[in-house]
Amino acid sequence: MARYLGLDLGTKTLGVAISDRSNTIIFPHTTIRFPKEDYDTAIDKVKEIIEKENITDVAIGLPKNMDGSLGFASQRTLNFIPKLEALGVNVFTVDERLTSVEAERILHENNLKSKDFKDKVDMEAATLILESYLRSIS
Numbered sequence: 332m333a334r335y336l337g338l339d340l341g342t343k344t345l346g347v348a349i350s351d352r353s354n355t356i357i358f359p360h361t362t363i364r365f366p367k368e369d370y371d372t373a374i375d376k377v378k379e380i381i382e383k384e385n386i387t388d389v390a391i392g393l394p395k396n397m398d399g400s401l402g403f404a405s406q407r408t409l410n411f412i413p414k415l416e417a418l419g420v421n422v423f424t425v426d427e428r429l430t431s432v433e434a435e436r437i438l439h440e441n442n443l444k445s446k447d448f449k450d451k452v453d454m455e456a457a458t459l460i461l462e463s464y465l466r467s468i469s
Contacts, residue, residue, distance in 0.1 A: 337461025346453030392427030
């Protein structure tokens, strides 16, 4: 059965979430840190996860402006997609407007302390991206 990965790509971090084998439960997995805009380092770490976890499909957040147009941050994701496809996985984009805001709200509601907050926001945003993708295909 297919297993999915959700990604929230930034300039220095990549939030990662993963589905269980039945694709019904999604878990925050990790936040990958890399030198600013060094996406080759990021893709190497994603490759390790894909191989270890037998990932077949990746949902990656596509940042859009509030009017739905693609902005500057979208290009970063669009440039990253061919690197993912080269790993032999299917790649799908998910509109990620407000996922970081929602992720922060969820973490605050769960009384998360400020230590490692950014890493947890990135993972939670990746979780929301993957949840959105799985809802769209069910």
